[in-house]
Amino acid sequence: MREARFEVLVGVVGAPVHRYLVRRADAGAVDDVLAETMLVLWRRIDDVPGLGDGTAVDLDEVLPWCYGVARGCLANARRAEGRRLRLVERLARTASELPTATTDHAELYDALRTLGELDREVVLLWAWEGLAPRGIAEVTGLTANAVSIRLHRAKKKLSVVLGRKNAVAAGQEQGKGGSEL
Numbered sequence: 001m002r003e004a005r006f007e008v009l010v011g012v013v014g015a016p017v018h019r020y021l022v023r024r025a026d027a028g029a030v031d032d033v034l035a036e037t038m039l040v041l042w043r044r045i046d047d048v049p050g051l052g053d054g055t056a057v058d059l060d061e062v063l064p065w066c067y068g069v070a071r072g073c074l075a076n077a078r079r080a081e082g083r084r085l086r087l088v089e090r091l092a093r094t095a096s097e098l099p100t101a102t103t104d105h106a107e108l109y110d111a112l113r114t115l116g117e118l119d120r121e122v123v124l125l126w127a128w129e130g131l132a133p134r135g136i137a138e139v140t141g142l143t144a145n146a147v148s149i150r151l152h153r154a155k156k157k158l159s160v161v162l163g164r165k166n167a168v169a170a171g172q173e174q175g176k177g178g179s180e181l
Contacts (some may be wrong), residue, residue, distance in 0.1 A: 036073040111161040119154040
């Protein structure tokens with residue numbers, strides 16, 4: 001019964017709602033907004049005025065209500081696009097502000113590259129994002145205990161790598177001196 005009512009509704013309002021959206025939306029967004037509109041109509045099929053049991057449709061009631069749904073879906077799509085554009089702009093600004101690896105921290109970046117991808121992510125979440133092992137576990141899908149172990153081992157490895165570089169640079173024996181994370 002529900003499917004039959006929806007099919008009748010789409011048959012009656014599909015083309016007019018499509019035309020409504022073509023006149024108001026970007027060409028690339030029309031089909032997406034139309035699909036979202038039809039989804040809302042499906043979900044709210046019992047709320048559509050003038051639809052009745054689906055055999056007799058009162059266009060004067062059905063069509064304005066459906067246009068209202070399409071208008072709301074179009075507004076949602078425009079807001080989402082605006083948020084997406086603002087995010088892209090913010091990311092572009094942030095990317096241009098990031099220090100390059102050739103600045104003061106080249107040695108640290110080189111040391112980080114000696115770690116495996118997951119270990120590097122654990123260290124960066126801890127050092128740069130300030131997350132505790134429990135938070136890192138939530139991000140990575142590991143257990144908090146596994147994060148603690150990985151973090152300990154990665155810090156130890158970084159300490160050795162950075163210590164070796166510092167010791168060689170200072171003319172010391174390898175393995176002495178160094179920086180502790």
